[in-house]
Amino acid sequence: MDTKELARIFKALSNENRLELYFQIVRSAEKSFDTNCECFINDVISKLNIGAPTISHHLKELSNANLIFTEKKGKFLVARANEELLNEICSILTIKRDEKK
Secondary structure (H helix, E strand, O other), rough: OHHHHHHHHHHHOOOOHHHHHHHHHHHHHHHOOOOOOOOEEEHHHOOOOOOOHHHHHHHHHHHOOOOOOEEOOOOEEEEEEEEEHHHHHHHHHHHHHHOOO
16 A cells, blocks of 8 residues: 555544544444444444434545445445455554654
């Protein structure tokens, strides 16, 4: 991953509400034993004090940064974190920290 892509990801996470939304999606995966855990967006809307149109905008930004995947399941929208990208980001940050020593 190059620095341009990494900057795009950090820009997507730079909004406080968007970051909290992303954390909610990631936490839903951590609470499940299912490897393909999905987060129902209706559940997130009830936890955050943000309107549905704003949530929709934030989901689009997170999706454009490849941080999450979304899909319709009947009348519900579900999201799941891109675990592969998350692991890659963690790895890159660890390497950068180790290079400073």
